[in-house]
Amino acid sequence: YEGSGSGSGDVLPGLQIYTLLMNSTDIQHKTLTKLQNIMSTYHGYPLELELLITLAAIHPWLVKTTTCCTKFFNPQELSEIEKLKHDAKKGSKVMFVLNLVFRVVKREKILIFCHNIAPIRLFLELFENVFRWQRGRELLTLTGDLELFERGRVIDKFEEPGGQSRVLLASITACAEGISLTAASRVIMLDSE
The missing domain is CATH 3.40.50.300 (P-loop containing nucleotide triphosphate hydrolases)
Incomplete structure (x- = not known):
């Protein structure tokens, strides 16, 4: 904010806070649904699944960055996910x-x-x-x-x-x-x- 140049009478713009709810992309929805379905079979809230859900909500490729991804995704699914890395639209x-x-x-x-x-x-x-x-x-x-x-x-x-x-x-x-x-x-x- 550069001000109006009139000196001490300047008023700073107010703080604005937004919470955005975003629709998942198709591949994100598929990935997140799979993880949620797996989650429903567990008692409690497994940290591995929580991590995978958090990462998939950002970009589905990120699930491949975890060591636990092979517990929940088969090699073919992981191969398909790998192809998405540089596709920001996913x-x-x-x-x-x-x-x-x-x-x-x-x-x-x-x-x-x-x-x-x-x-x-x-x-x-x-x-x-x-x-x-x-x-x-x-x-x-x-x-x-x-x-x-x-x-x-x-x-x-x-x-x-x-x-x-x-x-x-x-x-x-x-x-x-x-x-x-x-x-x-x-x-x-x-x-x-």
Whole structure:
């Protein structure tokens, strides 16, 4: 927000929070229905299935990034899922994020939070392929495997006024208390509630 230039009388625009409910793509619906049907046969709520459902809701290919996928999908299904990796249209959340990033004003910055690393890696590849952005320049990542000093450098680079960074993909677990990310004009939480 640049203000009207009149000084102290400027009023900042209000915070706007949206919760979007998205329709699954056909392949997502098929994958999620299969996982929900398997879930109904269990007593309790198995963490493996919860993880697979969370990932499939972002993009169906992400189920292949888990070690437990072979317990719930046969080799033929996994082979079909593998073919979807770079097809953004197969994941409703992926399509939404790419469309949003495409439409934002050039000087805006977007912060994308996710619990899991696999979606962060997928988005890195997609941003590189779709927008021709480079890691460390327009694309920054903040994950738990970064040393504290390096995390600070990433945050400083994202917060830099007029800097080249456009998107920060951050693992929620890496963003501990005390981290302030005020440069983002838009924040996306990928994981469902």
